[in-house]
Amino acid sequence: MPTAIAVTSADLVLPAPDRHTPGAALLHPPEQHDLEAALAGTSALLERHGHVVALVPPWLPRPTVQRLHTVRAILETDRIALLDIDLPPLGTALLARQLRQLSVCDFSPGVIASAARLLSHYIFAGALLGSVAKLDRVRVPVGLGAHARSWSPSAQFAVLAHPTPYLAKLGSAGGGRTGRTGRGGSHGSHAGSHGASHGSHAGSHGAAADLPAGPDFATHLTFARGQLTSDWVAAELAPAWQVQGVLENPLPAASPAWWGTPKLVEFAAGIPDLSVLYQLVASVRREQCRWCGLELIGDRCGFCAAPLTAPPPSEGVPTSTGRSRP
Numbered sequence: 001m002p003t004a005i006a007v008t009s010a011d012l013v014l015p016a017p018d019r020h021t022p023g024a025a026l027l028h029p030p031e032q033h034d035l036e037a038a039l040a041g042t043s044a045l046l047e048r049h050g051h052v053v054a055l056v057p058p059w060l061p062r063p064t065v066q067r068l069h070t071v072r073a074i075l076e077t078d079r080i081a082l083l084d085i086d087l088p089p090l091g092t093a094l095l096a097r098q099l100r101q102l103s104v105c106d107f108s109p110g111v112i113a114s115a116a117r118l119l120s121h122y123i124f125a126g127a128l129l130g131s132v133a134k135l136d137r138v139r140v141p142v143g144l145g146a147h148a149r150s151w152s153p154s155a156q157f158a159v160l161a162h163p164t165p166y167l168a169k170l171g172s173a174g175g176g177r178t179g180r181t182g183r184g185g186s187h188g189s190h191a192g193s194h195g196a197s198h199g200s201h202a203g204s205h206g207a208a209a210d211l212p213a214g215p216d217f218a219t220h221l222t223f224a225r226g227q228l229t230s231d232w233v234a235a236e237l238a239p240a241w242q243v244q245g246v247l248e249n250p251l252p253a254a255s256p257a258w259w260g261t262p263k264l265v266e267f268a269a270g271i272p273d274l275s276v277l278y279q280l281v282a283s284v285r286r287e288q289c290r291w292c293g294l295e296l297i298g299d300r301c302g303f304c305a306a307p308l309t310a311p312p313p314s315e316g317v318p319t320s321t322g323r324s325r326p
Contacts, residue, residue: 055099093268099112101274
């Protein structure tokens with residue numbers, strides 16, 4: 001059986017793109033399952049799949065995060081990876097689907113777990129917001145002017161939270177801007193070298209010149225509507241980014257709190273093609289974790305969180321010869 005990819009809410013499970021992609025495992029929060037049920041369910045997952053890779057975004061409630069760590073500690077297992085991935089809710093769901101796609105490939109559990117950090121760099125996550133008054137300044141810088149304009153009942157803001165913060169107030173026609181903070185970026189050179197093409201050139205689409213810069217590799221875009229009535233994402237952003245497909249999905253329950261308003265349309269764009277995802281991960285050199293022995297890519301193990309290289313010894317720590325380093 002493939003490595004289990006787990007999430008903490010059913011609304012973070014996007015539809016499978018094909019019949020080969022498995023579903024996601026659901027690790028229920030404390031208010032839904034008691035500790036005994038959580039232990040039994042996780043044990044069954046480990047018995048059936050061997051390893052579990054769970055996404056643990058920082059916006060999860062503290063009791064949910066504590067429950068995950070408690071279960072892993074009680075089971076005394078090193079076969080559960082709890083991955084700290086800082087993406088908005090819909091971006092998190094998109095990353096989980098990509099990992100589900102990769103789980104059926106010939107990658108070891110350690111490679112799949114550490115691939116999450118790599119793949120997250122190629123996810124463009126944002127939202128159309130009716131207000132930025134409560135948008136966390138740490139996530140996306142919001143100037144005083146944008147805060148003031150948030151009080152207008154007809155205000156709409158195009159916001160990109162990842163990979164590079166971007167904020168622009170859209171004009172009354174749905175395009176153009178009257179204010180901007182930050183600038184969208186591109187992380188697509190690596191993915192593009194593996195056959196993903198047809199990049200986005202937002203500046204060539206008239207009013208779309210002030211939209212956040214999109215990926216320069218092939219993507220599909222998923223969006224979810226909150227309490228904001230607008231077709232901007234599908235009608236303007238998707239063509240400007242030249243996405244290869246658009247899918248509407250129900251809004252994750254955590255999205256209004258993450259974006260600071262229920263008046264939103266959240267969106268996330270990512271690589272849909274399994275062959276491109278596979279080549280992207282396979283092209284990275286594999287190492288062996290010096291702590292748990294699992295394979296990994298990148299600089300940190302997804303299961304035990306040990307860095308690839310040992311930190312330099314502190315001053316005065318004895319060396320292998322018994323002498324202290326100067």
